[in-house]
Amino acid sequence: MSDKLIQIQINGKEYEVPEGSTILEACRKAGWHVPTLCHHDDLTIAGICRICVVEVEGWRTLQAACATPVAPNMKIHTYSDKVRLARRNILELMLADHYGECYSCLRNQKCELQKLAYEYGIDEYYFGHKTERKWKVDESSYSVVRDKDKCIQCNRCIRTCEGIQTVGIFDKVFKGHDCTVDTFWNHPMRETICINCGQCINRCPTAALKEKNETDLVWEAIADPTKTVVIQTAPAPRSAIGEEFGLPPGVCVTKKLNTALRAIGFDKVLDTNFTADLTIMEEGTELLMRLKKALTGEDCIKNATLPMITSCSPGWVKFCEHFFPEQLDHLSTCKSPQQMFGALIKTYVAEKMNVEPKNIVSVALMPCTAKKFECNRPEMHDSGFKDVDFGLTTREMGQMIRETGIKILDLPESDFDNPIGHGSGAGMIFGATGGVMEAALRTAYELVTGRPVPFKDLDIVPVRGMDGVREAEVKLENVKPEWSFLEGVTAKFAVAHGTGNARVLLDQIKEGKSPYHFIEIMACPGGCLGGGGMPIPTNLEVRKARAKAIYAEDHAMDIRKSHENKLVMELYKDFLGEPLGHKSHKLLHTHYTPRGKKAVDPKGSV
Amino acid sequence: MSTPSILTNLTKGEAYKKAMAMGADAVIKELQASELRGRGGAGFPTGLKWKFTREAAGDKKFVVCNADEGELGTFKDRKLLLEHAHKMFEGMAIAAYVLGAKDAYLYLRWEYHFMKADIEKAMAEMHALCPEVHFHLNFGGGAYVCGEESALIESIEGKRGEPRNKPPYPVTSGLFECPTIINNVETFCCIPHILLEGAAGFASVGTPKSKGPKLFSISGDVKKPGVYEFPMGISLRRVLAAVEAEDTQFVLVGGSGGRIACAEKCLDRNLSFEDLPPGGSIIVLGKKRNLISALRSVMDFFVEESCGQCVPCREGCYRMLHFVEKMEKGEKVSRKELDRFLELGTTMQTSSKCGLGQSASNVFVSMLDYFEKEMVKIQN
Ligand SMILES: Cc1cc2nc3c(=O)[nH]c(=O)nc-3n(C[C@H](O)[C@H](O)[C@H](O)COP(=O)(O)O)c2cc1C
Ligand code: SF4
Ligand code: SF4
Ligand code: SF4
Ligand code: SF4
Ligand code: FES
Numbered sequence: 001m002s003d004k005l006i007q008i009q010i011n012g013k014e015y016e017v018p019e020g021s022t023i024l025e026a027c028r029k030a031g032w033h034v035p036t037l038c039h040h041d042d043l044t045i046a047g048i049c050r051i052c053v054v055e056v057e058g059w060r061t062l063q064a065a066c067a068t069p070v071a072p073n074m075k076i077h078t079y080s081d082k083v084r085l086a087r088r089n090i091l092e093l094m095l096a097d098h099y100g101e102c103y104s105c106l107r108n109q110k111c112e113l114q115k116l117a118y119e120y121g122i123d124e125y126y127f128g129h130k131t132e133r134k135w136k137v138d139e140s141s142y143s144v145v146r147d148k149d150k151c152i153q154c155n156r157c158i159r160t161c162e163g164i165q166t167v168g169i170f171d172k173v174f175k176g177h178d179c180t181v182d183t184f185w186n187h188p189m190r191e192t193i194c195i196n197c198g199q200c201i202n203r204c205p206t207a208a209l210k211e212k213n214e215t216d217l218v219w220e221a222i223a224d225p226t227k228t229v230v231i232q233t234a235p236a237p238r239s240a241i242g243e244e245f246g247l248p249p250g251v252c253v254t255k256k257l258n259t260a261l262r263a264i265g266f267d268k269v270l271d272t273n274f275t276a277d278l279t280i281m282e283e284g285t286e287l288l289m290r291l292k293k294a295l296t297g298e299d300c301i302k303n304a305t306l307p308m309i310t311s312c313s314p315g316w317v318k319f320c321e322h323f324f325p326e327q328l329d330h331l332s333t334c335k336s337p338q339q340m341f342g343a344l345i346k347t348y349v350a351e352k353m354n355v356e357p358k359n360i361v362s363v364a365l366m367p368c369t370a371k372k373f374e375c376n377r378p379e380m381h382d383s384g385f386k387d388v389d390f391g392l393t394t395r396e397m398g399q400m401i402r403e404t405g406i407k408i409l410d411l412p413e414s415d416f417d418n419p420i421g422h423g424s425g426a427g428m429i430f431g432a433t434g435g436v437m438e439a440a441l442r443t444a445y446e447l448v449t450g451r452p453v454p455f456k457d458l459d460i461v462p463v464r465g466m467d468g469v470r471e472a473e474v475k476l477e478n479v480k481p482e483w484s485f486l487e488g489v490t491a492k493f494a495v496a497h498g499t500g501n502a503r504v505l506l507d508q509i510k511e512g513k514s515p516y517h518f519i520e521i522m523a524c525p526g527g528c529l530g531g532g533g534m535p536i537p538t539n540l541e542v543r544k545a546r547a548k549a550i551y552a553e554d555h556a557m558d559i560r561k562s563h564e565n566k567l568v569m570e571l572y573k574d575f576l577g578e579p580l581g582h583k584s585h586k587l588l589h590t591h592y593t594p595r596g597k598k599a600v601d602p603k604g605s606v
Numbered sequence: 607m608s609t610p611s612i613l614t615n616l617t618k619g620e621a622y623k624k625a626m627a628m629g630a631d632a633v634i635k636e637l638q639a640s641e642l643r644g645r646g647g648a649g650f651p652t653g654l655k656w657k658f659t660r661e662a663a664g665d666k667k668f669v670v671c672n673a674d675e676g677e678l679g680t681f682k683d684r685k686l687l688l689e690h691a692h693k694m695f696e697g698m699a700i701a702a703y704v705l706g707a708k709d710a711y712l713y714l715r716w717e718y719h720f721m722k723a724d725i726e727k728a729m730a731e732m733h734a735l736c737p738e739v740h741f742h743l744n745f746g747g748g749a750y751v752c753g754e755e756s757a758l759i760e761s762i763e764g765k766r767g768e769p770r771n772k773p774p775y776p777v778t779s780g781l782f783e784c785p786t787i788i789n790n791v792e793t794f795c796c797i798p799h800i801l802l803e804g805a806a807g808f809a810s811v812g813t814p815k816s817k818g819p820k821l822f823s824i825s826g827d828v829k830k831p832g833v834y835e836f837p838m839g840i841s842l843r844r845v846l847a848a849v850e851a852e853d854t855q856f857v858l859v860g861g862s863g864g865r866i867a868c869a870e871k872c873l874d875r876n877l878s879f880e881d882l883p884p885g886g887s888i889i890v891l892g893k894k895r896n897l898i899s900a901l902r903s904v905m906d907f908f909v910e911e912s913c914g915q916c917v918p919c920r921e922g923c924y925r926m927l928h929f930v931e932k933m934e935k936g937e938k939v940s941r942k943e944l945d946r947f948l949e950l951g952t953t954m955q956t957s958s959k960c961g962l963g964q965s966a967s968n969v970f971v972s973m974l975d976y977f978e979k980e981m982v983k984i985q986n
Binding site (some may be wrong): 049063068082085093094126152153175177178555 | 918950956
């Protein structure tokens, strides 16, 4: 879009709009609503549902507003008779081929197709209606459920998976009326190289894609008197679950949520930020050891591959396993905060609570659908049990709360439970892209120099924001004697979110041209706050609002550096020993599976 | 001045030489003077298309020849490919010269695989005469929609043959997003004739807005089916007489997406861009033909051949086919229902993404226009 303005007319009124904008953009700017379905602000233009058609004077056919650029003196009509007839017909055609059963549908009242049917007052199926399923619901994946009978072929999932994530699970197959959106050879999702990020779910206008719903299993556990049900909550869901109850994006309801979770019947409510802090201790130490070995040759750690890359985003990890199997040594061996927590709940916390680990059901409230897959990885049994039993998404938790009738927004606030119930602001910002990097720097810099990071209010602004790839560097000077090998080193960092952006950094590594020491990668655009399990809709505005809320919470915290979390230090003293120590190694670290383009690896792990 | 024809013999390479001598701008001027309009269906003025593409910004430009000939009842390009392929390649080479393009692609329909050896020979011959131009041969996969220029371009690029959003048009963003001239086989074959024989001669036949000779593929209930060359603007009556049509009920002009002309009312209409669009396909149906089953075959074709991208076409064709099947079975149809499907026909025309969907309801709408009484019993 250029800065040049051109004159156009919409519904008889004059407007000046930037040259190169689409009719849709121009109409939105001028305050005229044009319905859309295949269009999504995050995605490339498709122009295929045709619901957005408008009339342009002098043109033979109606034009798709989302796909047509404005031209000087264009006279646009957004709701003429011709337009309304076309839109009604298009909707009726969609409904004719749609297995509509709204009251038993997960997207009831949050469905874009349903909303349009309401907008156009559809009260009859002009062209018929699909009342019988044609396809089986694909529930094979731990994370993503596909219900093809609800698919309206808007291609949003294709453009998400291919365009944003560069994974490419879906494509169109066949032509004519046989055309569908499918996986390769219609393989079940579990047998594809899907990374479980759930980004396609967030952008699907209907219930054709949804998370694997595990709320019933959690309700069952809560009802079972022999079980102690422990839940940990991650920062991103806390910044967004309010949206499920009508709040605008960007309002954290952390402490009300604590109260609601207890009311639902969870026995303990813990804070994932705690293990985020623990991750920083482990990962920060790991980074320093890798640097030490690389710079001094001292054999202080087995794997000294640089740059080191974060490993807390399970979608990213699986992406790396599939697309960059030779680069897996770059991944930190640290488990994600969710899984560190899981391993501690069934060991340390169990001991403290005096409950047998086998009687603990460990639930994680996460922004993420990949967390469901992660907790089912066969290696995630280091406590001797399945470390995390269920990963629930923000949306599923919204559903659980709705079902109870609990008015979460009116509840009093309450704190997390102990013994590991307190996290720092550094842990909090794990929820936003760049957050892990920022948290790690706050700790590592101070560890090495004895001084806080040289940024105002500890806010490391260069790693924040929503650009796809961001970088920063810090010169290390006047370091403490034990880190003398780092004196004068300019440490270089990069951050990427969305696996399409990650690919850029990984290609660089592959070519041996990566200038960085440490890289943070999150599979989802915006980081966890844009996770595949977060409230729908998503777009840049929503993600920015959530990020703002998360950074505000960080500022409000009493401690904002992971190494100042006293409970973490106690845990080391009491139980773990030291970062990268023997027990840490067993409980908090993991290994990866080079998968390549194979969906199922030979060892049977999926 | 003799009647212009594009089926007469020309010396290979002469037109290309002449084009180089004239210079690119003069070539375009000559094409504009000939008033040649695209022979692939839409009838866009060829000189203007070349001018736009020449003027479009971009270092790299391409030439593409559309030989997908998938329209129901068309086989006129087949004749040109078999007997005059060198003229087509020469036309492409001249287009490449005008653009300063190095590469020219021939997109040949899958079913014409049998010509491969001859085409490659003609291609090599022409390359020898105009070594600056590299010719490439691409085969379609058999989808009708790949004849639509932007779907064809996607197909050459190795993607699913789905029409693109327009604008941008190929003249500014075509093959590999570079400015591209894409023309029909017959259009390219006209070029050497115009350059060697003069624009005035070419434009000496036709109607005010449709000039020159035109090939027609004529089939159906006629004694002498085949490819005919007539001047633009010829009346339907004369065409039917030439092919010895028998007991004509109606004529489908322009293939599956064309319109029907009923014998009772339309014999004096003429084939031109002003009247009955001279796409190339003329199918004559005699009085013994069942109207509804003819319509059903057309709808069957579209249900199969829609690329499936957009809703009005993918779903619209399908629902329309079901409605036609209902008519075929003689089931009860109410006025309201029929009107809704006629409305749907309009929506498909106004709102589909490409020319396929925009024309898919034409036959339905125009047949019911002429023959409603014969085709449906309205029971309210
Ligand atoms: C569905 C569809 C099929 C088409 N098939 C052909 C074809 O087989 N051959 C052709 O030359 N043009 C075909 N066209 C027209 C092309 O899109 C394009 O207008 C033409 O190739 C331009 O060349 P011209 O200007 O020389 O006619 C088709 C258009 C549509 C919408
Ligand atoms: S996807 Fe939407 S329209 Fe379809 S059944 Fe569900 S709520 Fe209704
Ligand atoms: S979950 Fe992610 S990787 Fe899997 S299909 Fe959806 S977008 Fe693609
Ligand atoms: S699965 Fe959803 S996003 Fe994908 S094409 Fe179908 S409706 Fe659109
Ligand atoms: S009109 Fe038909 S062929 Fe054209 S893009 Fe739409 S679905 Fe595809
Ligand atoms: S929203 Fe414009 S065509 Fe779908």
